[in-house]
Amino acid sequence: MLKPDELQLKLTAPGAATDLTGRSANLGDRIFKSVTLLFAVGVIAIVALMIIEMARNSTPAFHKFGFSFLVSSIWDPVQERFGALPFIYGTMVSSLLALIISLPLSIGTAIYLAEQAPAGLRALVSFLVELLAAIPSVAYGLWGIFVLAPFLRQHVEPALSSTLGFLPLFRGPTHGIDMFAGGLILAIMITPIISAVSRDVLMAVPQSQREAALALGATRWEATRVALSYARSGILGAVILGLGRALGETMAVTMVIGNRPETSLSLFDPSHTMASVIANEFTEATSDLYRSALIEIGLLLFVVTIIVQAIARLLVWRVSRGLKEESA
DSSP: OOOHHHHHHHHTSTTOOBOTTSSBOOHHHHHHHHHHHHHHHHHHHHHHHHHHHHHHHTHHHHHHHGGGGGTOOOEETTTTEEOOHHHHHHHHHHHHHHHHHHHHHHHHHHHIIIIISOHHHHHHHHHHHHHHHTSOHHHHHHHIIIIIHHHIIIIIHHHHHHHHTTSGGGOSOOOSSSHHHHHHHHHHHHHHHHHHHHHHHHHTSOHHHHHHHHHTTOOHHHHHHHHHHHTHHHHHHHHHHHHHHHHHOOHHHHHHSBOOOOOOSOTTSOBOOHHHHHHHHTTTOOSHHHHHHHHHHHHHHHHHHHHHHHHHHHHHHHHHHHHHHHHO
């Protein structure tokens, strides 16, 4: 029989496998750790392989066009002259338009659910908001074609053209299938995401922050402003998460944006996005260079989306770390 001191010395000897509690790890623990590590490394490997494969297949287009691919507006599959600028422009403008439309509604909904709503109503509205995020994008697209686009063409866009037509953004004929419709459908799609994440961030703010503001004589709105200031990094992360969704959205925006590769200041003109051009033309890419150009657009969209999502996660992590330090 080993004495307690001898047993502890044996367990802590060099080369002995131990778990977090200092006890020796058995074979099952080591197998479990190895398998879960394999899963984690597998996810990273899949992402790396996707990037490598897309980079390899986009090499012909990159060698032929170089960096002019990013600044050229010509997209002519017949002559095999390809430039991604119209699609980059359409993606950026539609996503920014979606954010401008969505932000007030999203943040307002989050503030109401986290700060003002009764408990019973909060649960119901939160469920409905999260349900909107689960609707397939093709359903949004069909609704956009048969409901949103006719409404914009008959009522909204003529009113904007008559009142704000002196601005370049609202000039030209109103079709209903254009950049404005694409930005609006994206705004509807990203609103549940921004609202849900912002609500969770606000509800994670320590109640002591609000109570301290109220104890100093602040009004309810001023106490809410304190919570908003405390959660600003997390809310910004939610906004960037919504931006990432808007950048990569395909079917809904493809069905209402018009799909014409041009750069125009008017929101009433049809446009194209990086995701929509891939969805529309991948079946028509008969030549190697044509296919390579589409893959290069996909690689560009992939990298941009990963960067945006990483920034969002970093901001949300900063808020979570700050809350843990506050509670400690």
